[in-house]
Amino acid sequence: MEKLALEEVESSLQHLDGWEISNGKWLIKKYRFKSFMESIRFVDRIAELSEQENHHPFISIDYVLVTLKLTSWQAGGITALDLELIQRYDALFTKK
Amino acid sequence: MEKLALEEVESSLQHLDGWEISNGKWLIKKYRFKSFMESIRFVDRIAELSEQENHHPFISIDYVLVTLKLTSWQAGGITALDLELIQRYDALFTKK
Numbered sequence: 001m002e003k004l005a006l007e008e009v010e011s012s013l014q015h016l017d018g019w020e021i022s023n024g025k026w027l028i029k030k031y032r033f034k035s036f037m038e039s040i041r042f043v044d045r046i047a048e049l050s051e052q053e054n055h056h057p058f059i060s061i062d063y064v065l066v067t068l069k070l071t072s073w074q075a076g077g078i079t080a081l082d083l084e085l086i087q088r089y090d091a092l093f094t095k096k
Numbered sequence: 097m098e099k100l101a102l103e104e105v106e107s108s109l110q111h112l113d114g115w116e117i118s119n120g121k122w123l124i125k126k127y128r129f130k131s132f133m134e135s136i137r138f139v140d141r142i143a144e145l146s147e148q149e150n151h152h153p154f155i156s157i158d159y160v161l162v163t164l165k166l167t168s169w170q171a172g173g174i175t176a177l178d179l180e181l182i183q184r185y186d187a188l189f190t191k192k
Contacts, residue, residue: 036152040143047136056132060156
């Protein structure tokens with residue numbers, strides 16, 4: 001899968017909430033929860049999806065704040081798969 | 097609970113594996129796993145303990161590498177509770 005032009009990525013992100021580009025190659029978003037265990041349950045759902053797709057975001061958990069950071073190492077940037085997955089992350093957030 | 101002197105913390109860390117002091121107030125360690133799902137299962141065990149003790153480390157998951165960072169906000173540094181908890185984290189790592 002090929003790396004997308006940043007203009008194309010930016011255009012896709014306009015339809016999404018809270019996603020930003022970092023260092024020209026990462027998609028990054030912070031999700032806020034009502035409790036620590038809600039954060040953890042979200043991370044568990046993200047982990048399951050990531051394992052199914054064999055494409056894993058960097059995850060950090062700062063109490064009720066979960067940060068996801070995604071890129072495609074092999075492509076050296078952001079691909080269509082990354083853009084698809086971040087929408088599935090958002091869906092898992094809504095589903096909580 | 098009171099913040100400990102750094103000399104006291106350093107002395108306790110000598111008996112432990114891989115724990116370091118960061119910025120004079122954080123205890124930090126990186127744990128390496130054989131798979132992403134092993135990382136996640138470890139994080140789940142850490143989360144359960146943290147919730148029981150109501151004392152939560154900062155957690156990051158970089159595929160098979162989990163970083164834990166702990167401090168006592170109210171004490172403004174590292175306390176005896178932090179030193180106790182990091183040993184329980186290590187025990188949860190060994191138990192995998």
